[in-house]
Amino acid sequence: MKRIITGNQAVAYGVMLSHVDLIAAYPITPQTTIVEELSELCARGRLKAQFLKVESEHSALAACIGASTGGLRTFTATSSHGLAYMHEMLHWASGGRLPIVLVNVNRALGPGWNIWNDQTDSLSQRDTGWIQLYCEKNQEVLDTILQAYRIAESLSLPVMVVLDAFVLSHTSEAVDIPSEEKVEGFLPPFASPNTLDPQRPGAYSGITPPEYYLEFRYKIQKAMEEVPEVACTVNQEFKNRFGRGYDLVERYGKKEARVLLVTSGAVTSTARWVIRRMTEEGKDVGGLKVKMIRPFPCEEIKEAIRGVEKVAVIDRNLSLGVGGILAQELRACLYHQEKKPPVFGFVAGLGGRDITPEVIEEAIEYTLRRSRPESDLLWLGLKR
């Protein structure tokens, strides 16, 4: 059934269809309509989940950790400062190998206070051991939540599903809401061999001395390395069942383009439009959408970039003192390549400033004109 819904409603429907057992959340703009919608769904009995309305984001994730240890499928959602406040618990969830799914609606961090779109909140959590999946449109948001539980529960790793503030969260699009039966065939009920059994004394997340800590981290890393393959399999199964899917990285536009524009999140849909128009004008440019940023799908990216002469990246995020985070990741990924295309790292749209077609065009034109960037960090639309 198709309905016109916002990105945040798509989140709520994804959670409902996933038969989540426990939700724990705390409100923050622009995530709030997710918790409102879920409260409605729970109160009306359409979703038979327990909803813990806790007193902070820190407790929201802690409650999910307790419930997930106890064998429940859990969900929480937040944004920006809320995610930053959860930071400690993000480590507890991944270190405890708990398949929690968290939705983060990208929002800039203060000060100055800013409620608008910016990916720095989620990207600054990239070292916490969570899989990170970024969405381009509302249909993808709903579908990614269904896939996220499959991936999380296959590997005992938590997943963060990320969508843009307002551009997706509060903007309505036509979304196909699959039937419960169809989803049930795709996502079996949660069952973990690690679930706490009251009859079996033992300790969860206890003191782990230097003799063992390294090995525990090694095992999490090994599980992370398996993610791309598992995610591809899950996506293929999803495609077979629902007739649509999302690759970890997606190359679009002219196949043999020598300049490639890399984006992540909703700005990709604007980029698609700009690239199509510029290709029609005879410009030599194609696009690459990066859906998964943790683990970083390096092999897939290298494959997608093969033969490309120059790479432009638009980052709606900033690692202060370095530059755009996606550009940084790409450079690290391409370092061992014999033929390394220069990476043009653009930063744009921080704190919710629109990334218009003109801004994207400026980045592409700059890259087409020059053989190398003038510096590692190129600002778009900066008022000097």
Next chain:
Amino acid sequence: MKRVELPERELLGRGHLACAGCGAAVSMRLTLKALGEKTVLVIPASCWSIIPGPWPYSSLRVPVVHAGFVTGAATASGLRAALVRRGLEEVLVAVWAGDGGTFDIGIQALSGAAERNEDILYICNDNEAYMNTGTQRSSATPCFAWTTTTPTYHPKENPKKDILAIMADHRIPYAATATMAYPHDLIRKMEKAKERRGTRFIHLLSPCPPGWRIPSEMSVRLSRLAVRTRVFPLYEIEEGKVTIQEESLKEPLGVEAYLKVQGRFAHLKAHEVEGFQKWVDGEWERLMRRARC
């Protein structure tokens, strides 16, 4: 003191890592005797994060979920929800937190859980400072006490928080104080708390030989003195009604008897001992007023 049968079961095994004379080890042993096998412990960062032993060992014969410092009550809320959903309602979820994890860093999560009246038993094992990190002051440290962050030439100026009043004022069904010098009272209160539903809170005073600078054989005597001097009165608050245990209603000893045997108070001058007595008397009056209401 009302006598109860002390259960024979031992759910604290050999090989735990508590210091000699640790009040918290005896408190845990007695607590688990009362709570029994159908208990899951949630332990936020505290001495008891270490005492059960490192991975892959555990000296506790019940499952333990170690939790972030802040999160005892929140983790327990989620875990309790999971057990109920799995049809394991008879399994008790008990938080065992230190005074730091209760009075200080964990109070927000605890207050949230109490407001939601989560079906958990929250036990605060109070040794009156951050003992696991080497005796730094907490908001449970008594005034004038030495700690490594309140040196004797600049001791703590403020009295400890009245955590039981704070918790009782959340209108939770059961709140009580107990200490291991009175095992029958401790066990009776744990058993009573176990039978209740909703958020239950028990405040245990557990002497810490290294942190209080007392010989290890003194812990039980110190807990008894804390009660007999009214530094730590034994009482319970059920649905708002205060009952003070007879041991605390006896003619009290002067606080000096309690203070003079502890190294952490060795620097106290006469006027400070007097000030401490005044504070104890004031707290007792507050409690009596509450009991009369």
